[in-house]
Amino acid sequence: MEPPAVTSNPSSISNSNGGRSDKRHKAQSNADYLQIDPNSTFISSNPRTFEDLPENFLDTISPQQPSQSSLNHSLAEHTSSPQLASLAPMSISNESSSHYGINSMGSQYGGSSSLDKPSFSNGPAGLLSPLHIERRHTSGSDYNRYIKEEDNLETHLMMSSSQQQDIDRETPPAVSNVELASTMIASIIGEQRNSSPSPRAYQSGSKFSSAIKDESEGLDGGHTNGDGSDNPSSAHVAPKRAKRVYSTTDASDPLNAEIDNDIYIDTRELCKRIAYELKQHSIPQAIFAERILCRSQGTLSDLLRNPKPWNKLKSGRETFRRMFNWVQQPLQMRLGILDMYKSGDATEMNVLPKVAGMSPPTPAQNVRQSRRSHSDGGDQSGNKRPRLVFTDIQKRTLQAIFRETQRPSREMQQTIAEHLRLDLSTVANFFMNARRRSRSGPNNDEPAPYQQVRPITPPPESPPRANGSAPRQSGGSSRRLHPTSLQHVEESVSSVAESAIAYSRELAAHEENGEDYKMEEEEGELAAIPDDQTVGGIYDPQDEVQAVSI
DNA sequence: TTACAGTCAATAAA
């Protein structure tokens, strides 16, 4: 297929700023987004909240209602952005109008779409919806749902901005925690023996993941299979994955139609739309993910539930871009490729109408399959990558510590690792993932740098966490610990350890009684891991040792 | 080197 024609809409030029030259300016003056058809009815998905992060991550914190903020958040999330991309209308039937349709939204929002500029440099003609310039203060239309009012917007920006900064600044390395952590966590060791490395995960608690990657093995990193040498403790040595090769760069593929930098896609709405489509047509995530996005099911699931704002995406935009381009396709086309997939018959795939240059079966899928078959082929190295599953205690301890300090020093991590019998890399990964995942989520509404036009005054009060995920940090405050708060950190860590120990003690007690702990676990949780603030219970380390030691 | 973004993919949960 030849390169898609540029969807240049004359009106786009109307947007004076036109140039991406000054995005800041643009952000200030116009909030032009690529918008999603507001008429579309989406499945109201329950946005993932902070609570959804690491399991029990905040089990000690009062649950917050995820809901209402969802919408607000959505609004607040995508703030001053260039242009809001509109999605083709929902296609329940044969969306005749959406064929190359650029019509959908135009009329709805003031008629002629005023495109700022060709939204897609090389998108297939008609594939892309027109861009609609909307002034921030545009009023009286659903459109407002997508565009945050300037006031709120700015406020929001300010808040998120400062919040982000706070977060980024993070807690200073709690070096002083090391000893404390060591001491406190040490008492957990005993129980670790009991609950440690679940059998299913690893054979031995001391052989978890490999430690820090041995970069010296080559840039390719991962491809050196001499893991054994990487780290003496890397017994479970997971086969390193081969470098992925996707064909998401095939210019002839409409799904790869580029999106101008000035375009802002409301990823949240886009995801709702995708979710709707999938549900509407009973398309499994796995199919869509691999076939359309060249990604795994899990990745898609995560993205749909927790989309990052467009302006915060980097290379990840590609995935959303494909989603976006996909929904721009006429229903027939949209489903065409999926149908082919369903047929699962290679030959049939060739028979089916070639949809607008849709790319062939995703390389990703092929890669995985080939990799699989490779390993299945009697090659002993083809074992599935074992996956570590933290024991309850490990998880609780890590989570609790994370609540106090998201960025423990290397030393502290080492200490934690030792006491929890985990690899340093595992601990590091935990914190890395935790930080990342705590940042994401509904409350992740920091504007992109270039969109954040002004230095903003930090929000007076609080509530950076409009969606309820907040609690996790025992109030985001714990994240912003001042060096002077180390004392607090230490106390917290101490408490955390105590809690963990109390919990383990209870666990041991249950086991002693031959009870099915599973049944009691919840209770145990509540009792053992009290609220952040009320780390509770007094416990006697001695007892603990007795209780947990085998 | 280190942190992070984007994902994979195992596996838990629904």
Added chain:
DNA sequence: TTTATTGACTGTAA
């Protein structure tokens, strides 16, 4: 079966 979760891998950027 399908979706959600999450520990770890890989490439990049600072």
